[in-house]
Amino acid sequence: MTKQQSKRKNLPSNAVGGGELAKKTLPPKVQSLLAQQKYRQALEEIKKIKRSSPDLELAPTEEASIWSLRGQQEFKQDRVKAAMSSFRQALELGLDGEAHYWIAKCLLALNRLDEALKLFADAFEHQRLRQEYTGCYLKLLLLKGDTDTIDQLLSQSAQQFSAAQKHWARGAITLRVGQPEVALSHFQKVKSPVTPDDVPSAWIAYTQQVLSDWQAAAITLETKRSQITHPAVKRLRVLQHTKTGQSIQNIFNQRPPNGTVYQEAILISETLHLIDQGNLHEAGHAFLELNRRSTHFPQLATLYCPLLTLAGQQALDERELDCAETFWQPLLGEQPFNYQLAVNLLPVLNENDSHKERQRLLTRLAKWLESEAQQNPQMWPDSRLKPTLAKIHCLLADSWMALRQPRTAVGAVRQAERIEPESAEVFGRRGLIAYSDDNYEEATELLTQALEKGCRYEEVYGALLKCWQELEDQQSFKETRRRFGKHFGDVMVESDVEIAPWIEALSTQSYPFFMRLIEEYSEDEPALEACQIFIDATGNELTSSGRVPFSPELAKPQWLALLAQLSPLEQIPVLQAIIVSLQLFAKRQKGLSALINEYIQQLYLLTDREPAAAEAHLVMLAVKGSSPKQIQPPLRRYLDGKTQPGTALANLQLQVHHFSQSDTLVSFIDEALGKEPQNPHLLLAKATTYPTDSENYENLYRQGFELARRLQDAKALQAFREEQAFLKMREAQELLPSFDRLDSFAPPDIDEFLENLIRKMMGGTIPPDELRRLMPQLKQKLLEDMPDFDDDDDDFDPEPIRFAFPFDLPSSGSKKSKRKRR
Structure with a gap:
């Protein structure tokens, strides 16, 4: 160990990084192998020389440098563990600094940050690092997030760091804590590399990008064209293209020596730009053109599965099923x-x-x-x-x-x-x-x-x-x-809509129609009886507003007697029929409003005994035209008790809509839609706050219906069918002549009826002059398409009436043959 330690003291740390091997002291065969970059064979040749000539001693610089070159070659070949073994041999031979640097790079590639940090901490403590490598220690501490130790080193061991390293450390710390402006001022003072292969301008450009100062970042990247192929610079340039849309040629300034790298960079930049825009579908197509095992961009491998998975999902959402298959099929070859x-x-x-x-x-x-x-x-x-x-x-x-x-x-x-x-x-x-x-x-x-x-x-x-x-x-x-x-999109299921007769009569909102329908109903229903009591208590003179004189003293005793015979649950529709009749058809007179309020109060008193009364009470308040402020307290209490308050609110509005065009619930519906924008009930309810012939009604109705059909919401679809049934009734009501003319319905009236029907059906699709010209033929065609209602016709097979208007109208007089029933 003493001999090796003495070697370390004399061994220059830039034996590989900045200098040349002392080739003159090496045997010719070793020099030839080095020239061919055959470092393993060169080291084996040196071993043979040592065995054959034990007295020959090679300088540690030479052998350590060869081990380092061999390690760098293995590192480039992704043989990280082998490379680390080679660098440790170089370290044993005294190649301090450079060997530490490369061993740390190997450990980081193996996700062993703590070991790399310990390696440098020991070397720093024993002062085995030249100043050009002490910056590596600072970078490892930053990766660990140990900024306290960095501060301590800068204050207690400042002499072991260069000015560039100190400025960089302060800039990195301030950038980490979210102060990019301060960090930029520090990075701009870094004039030399902090570690081997470092690019000081990259830190400046990165910070400028963090600050979204893309123009300044472009200028910074422009000034160092010689460093264009550095991995950090390449990433920054690709990001520059992704965020600014600047031409990739302008980003790279010049074509890099390796054309494959250049083409890959173009595709990667396009892919990243599409991802940044949220267009994962097109990003997936761009990505499939790349080699995911690219040695130039190894990060592509980690992007493969998540990007194609998300691209397939977006393609599926867009109903581009061929593309979804293209993205997902290759992923099934992955393990697991x-x-x-x-x-x-x-x-x-x-x-x-x-x-x-x-x-x-x-x-x-x-x-x-x-x-x-x-x-x-x-x-x-x-x-x-x-x-x-x-x-x-x-x-x-x-x-x-x-x-x-x-x-x-x-x-x-x-x-x-x-x-x-x-x-x-x-x-x-x-x-x-x-x-x-x-x-x-x-x-x-x-x-x-x-x-x-x-x-x-x-x-x-x-x-x-x-x-x-x-x-x-x-x-x-x-x-x-x-x-x-309903499980299979059969939207015609339960198409029959049953409407209570008293609701059907009152929903006409026309006293003559209401009176005629009530008289024709034969059902023994208390609500119908309440309507008949109202009619019997009215006069015959219809005002310009469609109302009739009403005598409360005639109706009240009869209503009181009727209600006395009924249970609380049976009283609810009767009270509703009384309130709506008064609200819609009674001529405005003193005491009428108080009378309506009296029956609304009776309805409210039933809420303690019958839950259904609470809903009916709110509907009647809205029909009467109560203000949102007045209805808010009972409405909030009612909705708070519902598991689906949005749908419950919508049902209230749909009932109100049968009897009047009220705006009492509009603000509450808007608020509910803010919380449940995809609730088809609420969309229909919002539609009914507009006139049925308006564009707003049409758009909201269509939007809600498509949503209900897509969700297969049976209750919502039924609500749309009920709304459609009411619309059909009102359309028929508009086409029919007034009831005072119905009993004397003569040929001129039939002619007028047909013209009104045709205009209603054609809308504005035919210019007025052209419609007048075609009217005789259209009326004849309409009469021909109507079913024959002859008495005792055994062959009659009921069909819907079909009103077809082809461009080439057939000649008149051809009677359609009747179908024979099987």
């Missing part, structure tokens, strides 16, 4: 096998008709699952393993059918049945086999059981409906759609 990604890819392959790839993936998934269950049985108990494996084999059966291999598909179903005979997927596939064999009775039983057990394979639902059609069982057909249609 990504089970969740494979599951996500299956529907993509199915949509892309990539049936062969889907079959291969399912086969691989089944094998992986069986192996995984053996290795981790606690993660895959039979209760989880068997249903999953059964479903995979059922999906395999689907793929084999798509590949026109039905026998193999049947074999896959039987395999699934052996694994989990009670699986919903197994029942579904067995039902499909029975359906394909025209065994409809067995198929309906199996397919129904599959849907009841939770199978959501669309082919199962479709096959069951076809079975009922083949069996001519319309009742079962409708029942299947009602029970299961």
Whole structure:
């Protein structure tokens, strides 16, 4: 050790970094091997020379330098552990500083920061580092986050650091604590490298980029063209391009010597720019053009899986399924096998008709699952393993059918049945086999059981409906759609909308229509009776505002007697009918408002006994036109008790909308939409605060309906159907003549009715002059398309009325033949 220590004292630390090997003292063969960069062979030759000539002693400088060169060669070849062994040999031979530097680089490459820090701490403490290497100690401390030790060293051992190292350390610390302006002033004072291969201007440019001073950073990077290929400078230049969009040629100033590096840098900059913009889809395409195992940009390997995973998801969200497959398919070759990604890819392959790839993936998934269950049985108990494996084999059966291999598909179903005979997927596939064999009775039983057990394979639902059609069982057909249609986007399920007669009559908001409908209803319903009492207490003179004189003294005793016969729950619709009748149709007179408030108060008193009264009370307050301030306290109490307050609020508005165009609830709906912008009920409710023929109504209605359909929200879809039913009633009401003319409906009235109907249907799609010219032909076409309502017509098959207006109208007089019922 004494001999080696003496060698260290005399060994210059820049034996490799800045000087040349003392080739004159080396044997010619060794010099030849060094010239060829065959450092391992050179060291073996030196060993042979030492054995053959024990008295010959080579200078430690020479052998240590060769070990260092060999280590640097191995480090470039990514043989980090071998390189570290070589540098330790150099250190043993006394190559202080440089050997410490390279050993630390190896340790950092192996994620062993603490060991690298200890190595330099010991060398610094024993003063074995020349000043050009003491900066490495500061950088390691900064990586560790130990700024206290850096401050201590700068104050107690300042003489061991150069001025550049001190300025750099102070700049790095201030940058770390979020003071880039102060850090920049320190970095600008660094005039020489802090460590070997350091670029002082890179720290300046980086800090300028942190400050978003991209123009200054560009100037800083421009001044050091000779350092353009330094890794730190390359990264800064690529970032400069990514953030500013500046031409890559301008960023690099000149074409780097290595054309491959240049092209890779261009693609990387494009990829990073796309990622920064959030365009992961296009970034994924750009990334696939890169060599992810690039030796120039090793960080690409770590970006491969996360970027392609996210790019695939964005492509999937954009319905670019081919691209999603392109991004996700290669990832399945990575280890470990990504089970969740494979599951996500299956529907993509199915949509892309990539049936062969889907079959291969399912086969691989089944094998992986069986192996995984053996290795981790606690993660895959039979209760989880068997249903999953059964479903995979059922999906395999689907793929084999798509590949026109039905026998193999049947074999896959039987395999699934052996694994989990009670699986919903197994029942579904067995039902499909029975359906394909025209065994409809067995198929309906199996397919129904599959849907009841939770199978959501669309082919199962479709096959069951076809079975009922083949069996001519319309009742079962409708029942299947009602029970299961909502799971498969069958938006016509439960299309029948039942509206209470008293609501239907009052929703006309027209006294003549209201009076005629109430008179025609034959149902024995208390709410209808309350409406009839109102009509009997009115006069015949209709005011210009559509109201009639009302005599409270005639109606009140009868309403009181009616309510006395009813339970609290039965009183709720009766009170609502009374309030709305008074609000909509009674002529304004003294005491009317107080009378309406009296019945609203009666409704409120029922809220303690009947929860439904609270909802009805709020609806009536809004119909009456109460201010938001007045309705807020009871409304807040009502909504606070609801698990879905936004939907509950929307339901209130939809009921109010049946009777009036009120803005009482608008501010509350806006507030709720701020919290639940994707609530289809609220979007519909907001739409109803606008006139139904307005653009705002149309946009909000369409937005809410598409959302409800996408979410398959059955209750929301029903709300849209009810709104549509009310719209249809009002459209029909606008087209019909007034009731005072209905009894004497003569041919001129029919002609006027048809013209109004045609104008309503055509809207503004035809210019007025052209519409007048076509009116006779259109009316004739409309009459021809109407059904024939002859009495006792056994051949009549009810159909919806179709109003078609082709560009080339047929000649008049051709009567459509009636369809024969099967």
